[in-house]
Amino acid sequence: MKQLLIILSLLFFTFSGVEAQRVFSLKQCIETGLERNYSIRIVRNEQLIYENNATIGNAGYLPAFDLSGGAGGTLYNYNERDTVNHSFTRRNGIGNETANLGLDMGWTIFNGFGIQAEYERLKELKRMGELNTRLTIEEFVADLAGEYYNLIRQKTRLRNLLATLELSKERLRIVEERYYIGSMSRLDFQQARVDFNSDSSTVLNQLEVVHTSRIRLNELMALDNVEEQILLKDSLIHPNPFLDEVELWQNTLATNSALLLAQKNRTLSEIDYKKAKSRNYPYVRLNAGYGYTANWYDDNRIDMQHRMGLSYGLTVGINVLDGFNRRREQRNARIEIENKDLRIQELELSLRADMSNLWMAYQNNLDLWGLEKENLVAAQENYNIALDRYKLGDLSGIELREAQNNLLQAEERQSIAEYATKLCEISLLQLSGQILNFLNPEVNASY
Numbered sequence: 001m002k003q004l005l006i007i008l009s010l011l012f013f014t015f016s017g018v019e020a021q022r023v024f025s026l027k028q029c030i031e032t033g034l035e036r037n038y039s040i041r042i043v044r045n046e047q048l049i050y051e052n053n054a055t056i057g058n059a060g061y062l063p064a065f066d067l068s069g070g071a072g073g074t075l076y077n078y079n080e081r082d083t084v085n086h087s088f089t090r091r092n093g094i095g096n097e098t099a100n101l102g103l104d105m106g107w108t109i110f111n112g113f114g115i116q117a118e119y120e121r122l123k124e125l126k127r128m129g130e131l132n133t134r135l136t137i138e139e140f141v142a143d144l145a146g147e148y149y150n151l152i153r154q155k156t157r158l159r160n161l162l163a164t165l166e167l168s169k170e171r172l173r174i175v176e177e178r179y180y181i182g183s184m185s186r187l188d189f190q191q192a193r194v195d196f197n198s199d200s201s202t203v204l205n206q207l208e209v210v211h212t213s214r215i216r217l218n219e220l221m222a223l224d225n226v227e228e229q230i231l232l233k234d235s236l237i238h239p240n241p242f243l244d245e246v247e248l249w250q251n252t253l254a255t256n257s258a259l260l261l262a263q264k265n266r267t268l269s270e271i272d273y274k275k276a277k278s279r280n281y282p283y284v285r286l287n288a289g290y291g292y293t294a295n296w297y298d299d300n301r302i303d304m305q306h307r308m309g310l311s312y313g314l315t316v317g318i319n320v321l322d323g324f325n326r327r328r329e330q331r332n333a334r335i336e337i338e339n340k341d342l343r344i345q346e347l348e349l350s351l352r353a354d355m356s357n358l359w360m361a362y363q364n365n366l367d368l369w370g371l372e373k374e375n376l377v378a379a380q381e382n383y384n385i386a387l388d389r390y391k392l393g394d395l396s397g398i399e400l401r402e403a404q405n406n407l408l409q410a411e412e413r414q415s416i417a418e419y420a421t422k423l424c425e426i427s428l429l430q431l432s433g434q435i436l437n438f439l440n441p442e443v444n445a446s447y
Contacts, residue, residue, distance in 0.1 A: 021230060023233055024230055024233060025232075025234070029148055030141055030144055032221045033141075036221060036222035037220065038222060043132060043133050047130060047133045053125065053126070054125065056119060059116075060108060061119065062107075063107035064105070065103060065104070068102055069100060070099070071097070071099040072097070072098050073095055074095065094298045096295070096297050097296040098293070098295050098296075101291060102289055104287070104288070106287050107287070109284040110282075111278060111283040117275045121268060127264060131260050134257050138257055138436065139430075141430075142427070144217070147220060149423070151214055151217055152232060152237055153237065153418075153419040154209050157209075157411075161206050162203060164202075164407075167383075168404070171195070172196045175188050176192075188396075214229075239365075239366065243362065248428055249432070251434055252351055252431055256351060265340055269339075273336075276333045281318070282317060284315070286312075286314055289310070289311045293306070293308075351431065355428070358424055358427050365417055368413075369418050375413065376411060378410075379410035379411075382403055383403045386404075
């Protein structure tokens with residue numbers, strides 16, 4: 001019984017302190033992860049950068065003002081020889097000084113609608129930032145929901161294995177009693193002990209699997225203590241058998257994040273084409289300035305001079321020839337738009353293929369789930385009959401073990417079928433852009 005004591009000790013330490021454990025529903029897990037998960041926080045900060053960049057100033061609508069000032073001077077020696085009067089003049093340390101202060105403005109009034117195209121591009125990048133955030137959140141919710149249900153499945157398997165271990169313990173007790181009274185052989189006794197030890201080992205391995213899944217869920221939620229012993233509100237998996245393929249596909253075409261991003265990329269290519277075409281038009285630039293300049297002279301009739309005033313100018317120009325680069329850029333931009341159309345069509349085809357495969361897997365697993373529920377009822381009844389016959393001595397230990405294994409396998413197959421169905425459901429909702437419905441899950445007890 002040493003193995004049983006070890007298992008009971010592990011279970012005690014694993015589930016001790018239940019009163020202090022926090023209970024998480026799927027909705028609470030998702031909300032906690034959306035608030036704390038590092039990847040989500042990073043992508044939200046990146047979205048803020050796109051939002052900060054989407055301004056009319058960054059697009060070039062507004063003028064630029066520069067305030068500048070400076071001071072300088074010269075210091076020199078002056079020598080002059082008059083060849084007529086045969087005189088020589090020398091002056092040392094002559095200095096001239098200059099100081100200026102000015103405000104200058106530069107403003108591109110028109111550049112062939114390039115400014116408008118740039119502002120439109122910045123706004124599209126802002127929307128792409130929002131879509132990138134949504135895509136990351138959808139992937140996160142799908143991963144977290146999958147791990148949430150995986151932990152439920154692994155705990156269910158642990159319960160099944162513990163029940164199997166209890167059956168093996170009862171069988172070992174019966175064989176041991178009969179062995180000591182001489183009604184069973186030592187071979188039967190040793191075989192029962194081997195089966196009990198084997199079941200004990202399987203339980204120990206399953207405890208590790210449950211631990212790993214719980215740690216992964218805590219990691220996704222970015223809990224401060226990644227080893228925190230949390231409890232799940234749900235103990236069973238309830239697949240939704242009422243999904244509709246036509247509705248899912250319509251939602252996919254309308255709200256799939258990857259498809260929406262591909263369409264935004266096409267819009268950006270159209271904007272790039274507009275910017276390339278803007279070089280066909282003339283540009284108009286306005287510049288103006290207001291400044292103050294002061295000069296001081298040591299060797300001049302005028303020893304000081306001050307100037308203050310307004311300067312302005314208007315520049316109109318057009319690029320006449322640039323080696324036919326504008327034409328090349330515009331042709332390339334049109335080709336890029338065509339490529340983006342092809343990528344959208346390719347993505348739609350890929351999504352259609354994914355939808356078809358997932359829908360087939362979803363329906364198949366639903367059928368398997370229903371079948372395995374029936375098999376489980378039959379396997380349970382078969383084991384009860386086998387156990388009664390075994391107690392009466394009408395059935396061998398090997399045959400009882402076979403019935404026990406059949407029961408365990410039926411429980412495992414049902415668990416796998418309902419978990420696989422739930423994963424297909426999650427994938428279908430993610431593909432159709434409806435995965436965020438898990439923020440407010442509604443579980444129908446009749447599922």
